[in-house]
Amino acid sequence: MRLELGSPPEDGDLYNAFINALYAAGAGKGTIKMYSVAIREFLEFVKKDPRKVTSDDINRWIIELSSKAKDNRSRSVTMRYYVIAVRRFLKWLGINVKPVMPRAKRKEIKALSEEEIQKILASARTLRDKLIIKLLTETGMRANELLNINISDIDFNRKMIRLRVTKNGEERVVFFTDDTLDLMKKYLKIHDGEKLFQMTYPALYKAIRRLGEKVGINGLRPHMLRHSFATNAIRKGIPLPAVQRILGHKDIKTTQIYTHLILDDLEKAYREAFG
Structure with a gap:
């Protein structure tokens, strides 16, 4: 819009x-x-x-x-x-100008495999940290969206969350699994407050970075977990337009940046088969 x-x-x-x-x-x-x-x-x-x-x-x-x-x-x-x-x-202002448009070089996308995600989850010692990793890797939400979730935004029956504070200002819905539902219920038994997570972005960033360092993944950050969701979702066969809507991308071209990682998978399979 x-x-x-x-x-x-x-x-x-x-x-x-x-x-x-x-x-x-x-x-x-x-x-x-x-x-x-x-x-x-x-x-x-x-x-x-x-x-x-x-x-x-x-x-x-x-x-x-x-x-x-x-x-x-x-x-x-x-x-x-x-x-x-x-x-x-x-x-x-009504001024029609046509300046040079600098060409943006494609940003290198780093995504984790499902095996690496499981290692990070195993290294998490608190329910809070486990839940953070589960939600980021199962929903693809942005860090700021995660930190603005109120408990009232969660539909426990349908296992979905309504994200009200988003990058483009438009609400959207994301979904989570049964395992995450069980983890969330355990976490909420010891959690008090309106927001699901009472923490700042720097605190979130540091917590995720430490979890990555525990398993030998240096430079792990929240957005890498978003990349991981998108890449794994496409690998599992979720249609690109559906991934676009889950991620909250305005233009499907933004979502298409993840397809080159899938092409890497295809090339690897081909090289292994044909040498």
């Missing part, structure tokens, strides 16, 4: 008016943060009325961003998202 941002004001602070329009239209927190930073940095660079911006202004800014980036991948991804944000802002 494309956000309807209305019309810009005739005068005044156009930057703040645009950000307020994003809030009013229901844009996700991540989107608003990225747009805020990108547009603010661009306006500080160009130092002119945004209604007078040209494609060349944006191209010069891209070169400036490129010189500051720490590595090639982050440079390409950052520039692409920033240009998209600025172009959307200018289009809202």
Whole structure:
């Protein structure tokens, strides 16, 4: 669903008016943060009325961003998202520009095998940590979505969770297994509070990283467990559009990045068979 941002004001602070329009239209927190930073940095660079911006202004800014980036991948991804944000802002103002669109290099996707997931679960000493790993690897939810689950969002009979705080601001439903239901019931007997998990993102990140280090998986992070769910779901035969909906992707092209890992499986099987 494309956000309807209305019309810009005739005068005044156009930057703040645009950000307020994003809030009013229901844009996700991540989107608003990225747009805020990108547009603010661009306006500080160009130092002119945004209604007078040209494609060349944006191209010069891209070169400036490129010189500051720490590595090639982050440079390409950052520039692409920033240009998209600025172009959307200018289009809202009625300014039609066609700057260079930096090509984003494909992000390396790291996913765990089911065997590795079982090792991590075995290394978890608390019900909380076991439940976190089970939910992230069975639902593909994002870390922030996990941390915003209220117990009232869980349907224990149908074994599903309604995610109300999502990246794009749209609610969706994810499902979990009987094993996870049993684990959740045990956890809730010793847990008190409205939220399922009373912890911050840094605490979650550290807990998952420690679990990975126990079994020799360095650099384990929450999003890698999301990748693992997506990859294993496709391997098990869940149709790509269904995986897209479970993950909450707007565009199925985003979900398709996981298919190259499945192609790796096919190639390995072929090489083993034919040498």
